[in-house]
Amino acid sequence: MELDMTKGRPLPVLLKFTLPLIVGNMFQQFYNMADTIIVGRFVGAGALAAVGSTGTIMFLINGFAQGVTSGFSILTSQRFGAQDANGVRRSVANGVLLSVIATVILTALCIGVMRPLLGIMNTPEDIFADAYTYIMIISGGIVATVFYNLFSAFLRAVGNSQVPLFFLVFSACLNVVLDLVFIIWFDMGVAGAAFATVVSQAVSAILCGGYIWLKVPTLTPTAGQWKVNASDSKHQLSMGLPMAFQFAITASGGMVMQSAINLFGSDAVAAYTAAGKLEALVEQGMVAMGQAVATYGGQNFGKGDIARIKSGVRAALGAIIVYGMVAAIVVSVGLEPALGIFFAEGVDMAVMMPWARTYMNICAAFFIPLSTIFVFRNVMQGCGYGFLPMMGGFAELVARLVVAVIAMHVGSYALAVFCHPAAWVAAAVFTGVSYVWVMKDIERKREGSGKDLARKI
Numbered sequence: 405m406e407l408d409m410t411k412g413r414p415l416p417v418l419l420k421f422t423l424p425l426i427v428g429n430m431f432q433q434f435y436n437m438a439d440t441i442i443v444g445r446f447v448g449a450g451a452l453a454a455v456g457s458t459g460t461i462m463f464l465i466n467g468f469a470q471g472v473t474s475g476f477s478i479l480t481s482q483r484f485g486a487q488d489a490n491g492v493r494r495s496v497a498n499g500v501l502l503s504v505i506a507t508v509i510l511t512a513l514c515i516g517v518m519r520p521l522l523g524i525m526n527t528p529e530d531i532f533a534d535a536y537t538y539i540m541i542i543s544g545g546i547v548a549t550v551f552y553n554l555f556s557a558f559l560r561a562v563g564n565s566q567v568p569l570f571f572l573v574f575s576a577c578l579n580v581v582l583d584l585v586f587i588i589w590f591d592m593g594v595a596g597a598a599f600a601t602v603v604s605q606a607v608s609a610i611l612c613g614g615y616i617w618l619k620v621p622t623l624t625p626t627a628g629q630w631k632v633n634a635s636d637s638k639h640q641l642s643m644g645l646p647m648a649f650q651f652a653i654t655a656s657g658g659m660v661m662q663s664a665i666n667l668f669g670s671d672a673v674a675a676y677t678a679a680g681k682l683e684a685l686v687e688q689g690m691v692a693m694g695q696a697v698a699t700y701g702g703q704n705f706g707k708g709d710i711a712r713i714k715s716g717v718r719a720a721l722g723a724i725i726v727y728g729m730v731a732a733i734v735v736s737v738g739l740e741p742a743l744g745i746f747f748a749e750g751v752d753m754a755v756m757m758p759w760a761r762t763y764m765n766i767c768a769a770f771f772i773p774l775s776t777i778f779v780f781r782n783v784m785q786g787c788g789y790g791f792l793p794m795m796g797g798f799a800e801l802v803a804r805l806v807v808a809v810i811a812m813h814v815g816s817y818a819l820a821v822f823c824h825p826a827a828w829v830a831a832a833v834f835t836g837v838s839y840v841w842v843m844k845d846i847e848r849k850r851e852g853s854g855k856d857l858a859r860k861i
């Protein structure tokens with residue numbers, strides 16, 4: 405199921421790779437959506453708000469894991485494009501060892517800072533205990549998050565987006581079953597939702613890793629390759645850490661925004677959480693195209709075909725802009741019926757809807773600049789440029805921080821939710837300009853060396 409993205413018309417190649425990713429990413433969103441829906445309907449609106457108040461922290465944890473592991477897999481993608489089979493396997497072994505170290509550090513850090521972090525984020529007192537319980541269990545299961553993302557990234561690096569999808573669908577279904585069992589049968593509340601998420605993702609990681617070991621010799625290291633390689637570590641860390649910090653910076657901005665939202669009370673937090681889940685679901689098409697462009701860019705960079713990278717970016721931008729317009733219509737029309745899924749019958753939807761509608765209307769109007777970020781950011785990362793995409797995350801942070809501080813000062817909910825669009829516009833402009841510079845820099849270096857880029861990997 406490997407896909408050589410250095411051949412064929414760019415748009416069909418990208419779409420072939422993207423479509424399974426869209427389905428897979430949406431099912432991954434169901435991990436949290438299932439928690440939110442079942443908690444909201446069977447535990448209560450307060451518990452839903454508690455889970456929702458940790459959403460940006462969850463994004464930080466998942467984003468850091470996804471960023472660092474995707475960065476580790478870029479070397480794999482480039483070597484696959486350069487047809488360096490031994491180098492591919494060595495990069496996998498080194499990526500696994502680096503991920504073990506990253507898991508230990510990230511788990512210890514998260515467990516240590518969660519209680520003060522929830523306090524800093526203005527988490528309402530009536531939901532603080534449930535929020536802390538939920539996020540601490542998630543923090544304890546970071547190992548599952550890291551290794552599912554790592555194994556999936558390795559498979560995508562060689563063009564295989566179907567197998568991670570299969571295992572993710574299975575685990576998403578398992579998550580729903582475990583949510584129902586833990587919450588309804590064992591009456592575990594928000595703790596049950598957290599345990600269901602961790603167990604389901606652990607199953608997905610085990611299945612993905614087992615598949616690679618048994619079925620994908622291209623990605624299976626030999627016994628002598630299981631050691632830390634200094635050269636590979638330098639390359640992988642130079643990509644993995646900036647990508648992880650990019651997510652961390654973006655999530656930090658999200659936590660600032662969440663702090664502003666929290667000031668309006670648990671009803672606003674619950675409505676914002678439910679609307680945010682719908683928005684996150686439709687955004688997965690943009691995320692998937694970004695993942696496809698990263699692999700496409702990595703393979704073609706490894707081959708040294710810069711003209712093909714540019715044509716692929718143009719095709720991806722056209723497709724993703726159309727998707728952004730359609731997504732804006734879907735979330736605007738579907739908000740009201742979708743919102744009712746998250747709450748029990750006794751909840752007054754007339755109270756929830758104004759908060760949710762304000763959020764969705766403001767955000768949907770800016771889906772087009774949001775969609776371009778994923779293309780520009782990921783193609784630069786696929787070509788080995790990690791610093792500029794990370795600075796795009798910093799541009800998001802500054803924009804969110806400025807708008808959030810003003811919103812908290814004037815007490816405006818509408819301005820608080822505008823944090824997202826402000827960040828998207830800032831990042832879209834920054835990454836678009838950066839992409840143009842990166843392409844010129846690659847061409848300049850290529851002309852100066854007179855050699856294939858693949859020899860530098």
